[in-house]
Amino acid sequence: xxxxxxxxxxxxxxxxxxxxxxxxxxxxxxxxxxxxxxxxxxxxxxxxxxxxxxxxxxxxxxxxxxxxxxxxxxxxxxxxxxxxxxxxxxxxxxxxxxxxxxxxxxxxxxxxxxxxxxxxxxxxxxxxx
Amino acid sequence: xxxxxxxxxxxxxxxxxxxxxxxxxxxxxxxxxxxxxxxxxxxxxxxxxxxxxxxxxxxxxxxxxxxxxxxxxxxxxxxxxxxxxxxxxxxxxxxxxxxxxxxxxxxxxxxxxxxxxxxxxxxxxxxxxxxxxxxxxxxxxxxx
Numbered sequence: 001x002x003x004x005x006x007x008x009x010x011x012x013x014x015x016x017x018x019x020x021x022x023x024x025x026x027x028x029x030x031x032x033x034x035x036x037x038x039x040x041x042x043x044x045x046x047x048x049x050x051x052x053x054x055x056x057x058x059x060x061x062x063x064x065x066x067x068x069x070x071x072x073x074x075x076x077x078x079x080x081x082x083x084x085x086x087x088x089x090x091x092x093x094x095x096x097x098x099x100x101x102x103x104x105x106x107x108x109x110x111x112x113x114x115x116x117x118x119x120x121x122x123x124x125x126x127x128x129x
Numbered sequence: 130x131x132x133x134x135x136x137x138x139x140x141x142x143x144x145x146x147x148x149x150x151x152x153x154x155x156x157x158x159x160x161x162x163x164x165x166x167x168x169x170x171x172x173x174x175x176x177x178x179x180x181x182x183x184x185x186x187x188x189x190x191x192x193x194x195x196x197x198x199x200x201x202x203x204x205x206x207x208x209x210x211x212x213x214x215x216x217x218x219x220x221x222x223x224x225x226x227x228x229x230x231x232x233x234x235x236x237x238x239x240x241x242x243x244x245x246x247x248x249x250x251x252x253x254x255x256x257x258x259x260x261x262x263x264x265x266x267x268x269x270x271x272x273x
Binding site: 038 | 192248258259
């Protein structure tokens with residue numbers, strides 16, 4: 001059992017959910033978040049926190065495509081557990097129609113922190129001249 | 130029965146609303162029952178050393194505070210933790226839930242106890258799916 005992020009997150013990405021999630025199961029795309037279905041413990045804490053009302057239990061009807069999208073992108077997008085400022089135009093897109101067709105981006109978001117440099121970087125020369 | 134060992138009546142919880150005090154009482158009393166339980170006790174004893182219990186109880190208070198009060202204090206991966214345990218069965222989850230329901234019933238009014246139990250059941254179902262679910266068992270049987 002899991003919760004699922006749906007269409008109205010796109011271009012809103014308020015990120016209130018990530019701070020309350022006890023198991024850090026949100027992953028960040030360029031303009032929306034998804035929940036990893038194998039990490040979510042179905043506690044439901046995130047659902048009422050979403051200002052865009054974009055989070056639903058997977059027991060709601062008609063969420064199959066969103067469940068697949070959440071599962072797919074949770075594998076590749078970076079984890080996010082710390083809220084940042086939402087997009088400046090988030091409010092303008094809250095409730096806008098056809099957000100998936102017009103705005104969904106498969107590109108990853110920045111996640112919590114920039115990649116930390118490896119402690120001991122390889123000393124071999126760069127592969128590209 | 131009027132005697133309730135472990136319950137400090139000078140700090141009785143609010144029976145109608147979740148509070149940090151109520152959560153601490155719930156966690157302390159529930160895990161005292163768990164450790165005494167013939168089925169659950171040995172599983173927890175294998176997983177948590179005697180001197181690890183104060184830290185575990187504090188973690189469980191953070192967990193329930195995060196679930197009931199959206200405090201955001203707990204951050205962990207309970208699925209991974211439970212996958213590492215030996216000897217966990219669906220029957221043990223049922224026993225866990227029964228003891229949890231019993232403890233909630235002792236400390237909270239019916240409505241609040243139901244909210245705690247609803248959360249616990251949802252989490253227990255998710256953990257069991259993660260531990261025991263095998264997609265191949267979903268396939269319809271081949272026609273004879």
